[in-house]
Amino acid sequence: xxxxxxxxxxxxxxxxxxxxxxxxxxxxxxxxxxxxxxxxxxxxxxxxxxxxxxxxxxxxxxxxxxxxxxxxxxxxxxxxxxxxxxxxxxxxxxxxxxxxxxxxxxxxxxxxxxxxxxxxxxxxxxxxxxxxxxxxxxxxxxxxxxxxxxxxxxxxxxxxxxxxxxxxxxxxxxxxxxxxxxxxxxxxxxxxxxxxxxxxxxxxxxxxxxxxxxxxxxxxxxxxxxxxxxxxxxxxxxxxxxxxxxxxxxxxxxxxxxxxxxxxxxxxxxxxxxxxxxxxxxxxxxxxxxxxxxxxxxxxxxxxxxxxxxxxxxxxxxxxxxxxxxxxxxxxxxxxxxxxxxxxxxxxxxxxxxxxxxxxxxx
Numbered sequence: 001x002x003x004x005x006x007x008x009x010x011x012x013x014x015x016x017x018x019x020x021x022x023x024x025x026x027x028x029x030x031x032x033x034x035x036x037x038x039x040x041x042x043x044x045x046x047x048x049x050x051x052x053x054x055x056x057x058x059x060x061x062x063x064x065x066x067x068x069x070x071x072x073x074x075x076x077x078x079x080x081x082x083x084x085x086x087x088x089x090x091x092x093x094x095x096x097x098x099x100x101x102x103x104x105x106x107x108x109x110x111x112x113x114x115x116x117x118x119x120x121x122x123x124x125x126x127x128x129x130x131x132x133x134x135x136x137x138x139x140x141x142x143x144x145x146x147x148x149x150x151x152x153x154x155x156x157x158x159x160x161x162x163x164x165x166x167x168x169x170x171x172x173x174x175x176x177x178x179x180x181x182x183x184x185x186x187x188x189x190x191x192x193x194x195x196x197x198x199x200x201x202x203x204x205x206x207x208x209x210x211x212x213x214x215x216x217x218x219x220x221x222x223x224x225x226x227x228x229x230x231x232x233x234x235x236x237x238x239x240x241x242x243x244x245x246x247x248x249x250x251x252x253x254x255x256x257x258x259x260x261x262x263x264x265x266x267x268x269x270x271x272x273x274x275x276x277x278x279x280x281x282x283x284x285x286x287x288x289x290x291x292x293x294x295x296x297x298x299x300x301x302x303x304x305x306x307x308x309x310x311x312x313x314x315x316x317x318x319x320x321x322x323x324x325x326x327x328x329x330x331x332x333x334x335x336x337x338x339x340x341x342x343x344x345x346x347x348x349x350x351x352x353x354x355x356x357x358x359x360x361x362x363x
Contacts, residue, residue, distance in 0.1 A: 003120035003131075008064040009073060009167065010119065010130070010138045011049055013041050013080065014147075016109040016159070018057035034108075040087045041110065044080035044288070047233050048072050052130055058142070062119070062130060069244075070171040071263065072237045075287035077112050078203065081159055082286070084110050085204045110200070112161040113141040116170035137164065137193060144185040146197055159201050165194030213284040213292035215306055215323040222322035222337040226344045229315040229351040232288045238347060239307055239318070240291060242269065248347040250339075294325065300336055301328030315351075320344060 015034060034057055042051055042059050048068035049061035063073065088108065117134030141147065146162050168175060173196075175182060180196035187193055228235050238244045240263060267282045284292030288309060295303045302325040310317045322337055 003122055005118045005120055005132075006064055007118050008062055008067070008116070009049075009170065010115045010117065010134055011045070011061045011063075011073075011077070012055075012058055012113045012138050012142060013038075013045065013061070014058040014111050014113070014142055016111050016147075017107055037084060037087060037108070041080050041084050044083045045076050047231055048076055052128075060130075060139075065170075068233075069237055069241055071241065072233060073114075074171065074173075075236065075240075076233060077114070077161055078200070079287040079289070081110055081112070081200045082204060082207060085159075109159040111147065111159060112200075113138050114161060114167045115141070115164045116166040133190060137187060137190060140187045140190075141185060141193075141195070144187075144195075146183060146185065146195060158199075159204070161198045161200060163196045163198070165196070168196050207286065212286070212290060213304065213306055215304055215321040217323075219324045220321060221303070221324060221333050222320065222340055224320045224341055224344055226318050226320070226348045227312070227315050228318055228348045232309050232311045232316045235309060235316045235318060235347075236288045236291075238350075248350055249343045250346075297332070297336055299329060300332035302326050303328070303333070303336075318344070318347070 015037065018034060038054065038057075038059055042061070045051075045059075045061055049063045052060045052062055054060075115134055115138040117132070117137065119130045119132040119134050122129050122131050141162055141164075146160075163171075163173070163180065168180070173180065175196045178198070180198050183195045183197060185193045185195055230238075238248065263282065264285045265282055269280045271278050271280060278298060279296040281294045282291065283294055284290060284306070290306065290308050292304070292306045295305055297303050304323045304325045306319075306321050308319040308321075310319075320340060322333070322340065324333065
């Protein structure tokens with residue numbers, strides 16, 4: 001029976017600098033460290049991506065169209081890179097081993113290649129494989145000009161995402177607005193492929209230098225904890241996607257789209273409920289883990305709000321906190337906090353009504 005063509009996103013996550021690393025490090029240590037790093041990388045990509053297979057120092061993943069919102073795929077890539085860099089930092093800071101493999105591991109970096117196109121699933125030697133020209137494209141990019149430029153003159157690696165033009169179109173990104181660098185790769189038999197590169201090193205440096213927004217103390221207006229019966233990427237998507245937020249926050253309309261099709265720090269949204277409109281600005285954005293807002297609430301004042309997510313067995317614990325950012329109307333804030341509690345209950349009930357639990361303090 002002929003294989004049925006499918007359409008979706010194809011992703012390769014590749015450790016940059018691994019060949020040089022392996023050639024100069026102890027054979028008994030280097031593969032173990034690389035395996036640990038690949039587990040960290042895939043652990044943040046899956047879900048929404050699905051692992052097709054490991055390929056030495058790389059992982060090949062895919063996701064069918066319609067299985068996840070495109071923006072969630074970009075969040076997963078960013079979260080994977082940040083988790084990778086945190087893991088490298090912990091290896092550098094925590095290890096007592098002075099072997100070459102441990103000492104030089106921080107020279108590794110990570111690059112991603114994302115393409116969108118058709119593929120088929122085939123069965124070869126008892127294993128499922130993806131095949132098709134789109135699969136060839138995303139793998140040939142590994143050996144292209146952009147990948148070669150991932151090393152500086154000293155051989156040090158740099159992290160990035162390389163999107164094909166087809167991936168950019170499928171995700172709905174505006175390359176100019178989000179700062180992608182245009183390029184082209186020429187692939188034998190397949191011709192020129194438009195590409196767009198995004199720096200990830202800068203994103204890591206920004207996170208490493210910027211303290212996370214944390215709320216507490218006397219100004220805390222709300223501290224609510226809810227357990228949702230879904231994985232962290234799914235919960236994150238429902239909490240941050242303008243289209244999905246209305247399902248649990250009630251009669252809400254987000255009347256602005258994020259610039260360039262990508263949400264993150266600096267994104268401003270206007271949320272309209274009834275006759276009242278609040279202005280939200282994202283000030284902290286760490287996909288699948290933490291998001292912070294400054295919110296101008298009508299008749300209340302300026303509020304800081306955070307969501308923290310932690311994956312647990314069978315679901316995700318979400319902690320939502322509100323804090324005053326200057327003088328506020330206390331009575332209005334109490335009413336707003338009550339509305340937030342109700343919204344969180346709806347979010348939990350949407351996934352597992354009988355298992356939803358809610359703990360509220362400082363209301």
